[in-house]
Amino acid sequence: MASGSVEPSSAMSDFLEKSNGYAILDGGLATELERHGADLNDPLWSAKCLISSSHLIKRVHLDYLEAGADIIITASYQATIQGFEAKGLSREKSESLLWKSVEIAREARDSYYKEHGECLVNDVGNGSLLNQRPILVAASVGSYGAYLADGSEYDGNYGDLVTLETLKDFHRRRVQVLAESGADLIAFETIPNKLEAQAYAELLEEDDKNIPAWFSFNSKDGVNVVSGDSLLECASIADACKKVIAVGINCTPPRFIQGLILSIKKVTTKPILIYPNSGETYDPERKEWVKSTGISDEDFVSYVTKWREVGASLIGGCCRTTPNTIRAISKALSKGFAAPLQ
Numbered sequence: 001m002a003s004g005s006v007e008p009s010s011a012m013s014d015f016l017e018k019s020n021g022y023a024i025l026d027g028g029l030a031t032e033l034e035r036h037g038a039d040l041n042d043p044l045w046s047a048k049c050l051i052s053s054s055h056l057i058k059r060v061h062l063d064y065l066e067a068g069a070d071i072i073i074t075a076s077y078q079a080t081i082q083g084f085e086a087k088g089l090s091r092e093k094s095e096s097l098l099w100k101s102v103e104i105a106r107e108a109r110d111s112y113y114k115e116h117g118e119c120l121v122n123d124v125g126n127g128s129l130l131n132q133r134p135i136l137v138a139a140s141v142g143s144y145g146a147y148l149a150d151g152s153e154y155d156g157n158y159g160d161l162v163t164l165e166t167l168k169d170f171h172r173r174r175v176q177v178l179a180e181s182g183a184d185l186i187a188f189e190t191i192p193n194k195l196e197a198q199a200y201a202e203l204l205e206e207d208d209k210n211i212p213a214w215f216s217f218n219s220k221d222g223v224n225v226v227s228g229d230s231l232l233e234c235a236s237i238a239d240a241c242k243k244v245i246a247v248g249i250n251c252t253p254p255r256f257i258q259g260l261i262l263s264i265k266k267v268t269t270k271p272i273l274i275y276p277n278s279g280e281t282y283d284p285e286r287k288e289w290v291k292s293t294g295i296s297d298e299d300f301v302s303y304v305t306k307w308r309e310v311g312a313s314l315i316g317g318c319c320r321t322t323p324n325t326i327r328a329i330s331k332a333l334s335k336g337f338a339a340p341l342q
């Protein structure tokens with residue numbers, strides 16, 4: 001590696017070091033937009049707001065920053081060029097909406113710094129994090145299953161016709177655009193199977209992209225990823241990819257998280273991130289969250305210290321968590337905790 005350049009993985013370690021060894025992620029974005037009245041019953045889901053209500057996206061990013069988030073995740077989870085084109089938008093317009101998702105998050109960060117009188121100096125890619133409260137913008141990439149909006153996001157079953165190349169072709173341009181968008185990193189979220197993790201890893205290596213990324217899987221049994229693929233194998237793919245600076249789990253019930261952290265630790269020394277959902281489950285047929293198993297913010301937060309102790313260093317929330325959840329996580333972590341087990 002050329003002198004002066006920084007290994008992506010050490011950039012995240014530097015970032016964490018400057019923030020007491022841990023960082024707080026934001027909470028659910030799409031479900032929070034919905035709570036503010038956005039109608040996301042659409043194949044584009046939260047990406048619909050990029051077309052019609054960017055002010056609301058900025059508002060929610062700001063709410064998370066005010067609640068204590070150090071990293072905010074853009075509204076590009078279900079923003080795909082193919083999805084926008086299916087709505088009749090041009091290729092150019094579709095790509096500009098991807099850019100816009102990052103621009104909105106950066107604007108929210110600027111407004112936050114302005115409001116709080118802090119200067120904006122941070123760049124995880126170059127390892128120069130000089131500010132006392134660095135805030136990162138993570139450009140979200142949801143899975144192929146999220147684009148299909150047919151439930152395969154939560155079962156990872158794409159059928160035999162979908163190959164590694166299909167997935168790479170599907171994601172390629174979108175990842176290129178987001179890599180050039182000014183985001184600090186790419187958040188590959190809710191990865192449902194091994195094939196898609198492999199596709200992302202290979203895309204990151206293509207044209208030597210100058211942006212780090214995290215890989216976050218989802219699980220519905222607390223052992224494997226949702227497709228049934230081995231979490232250990234999935235996390236090993238992330239571990240082997242130089243561009244990946246953190247590995248973890250999102251949109252998974254809180255009760256499974258501790259065991260999943262312990263599994264991931266077996267195959268990587270990279271920072272572990274977790275941002276569980278509220279414990280409710282999404283019913284793809286009814287297109288709604290089923291409330292019965294949900295937990296309160298207090299219950300969610302009662303897990304946080306344990307997650308930190310067993311080794312998570314980036315902690316936030318996913319669907320149906322809110323700025324209140326993030327505020328409670330922030331408070332719980334700032335009270336101190338036992339040092340992470342090695």
Ligand code: MET
Pocket residue numbers: 027028029030031046073077140189190251318319
């Ligand atoms: C289905 S998981 C969704 C993750 C995404 N970052 C969101 O909160 O909108």
Ligand SMILES: [Zn+2]
Pocket residue numbers: 028250251277318319
């Ligand atoms: Zn989620």
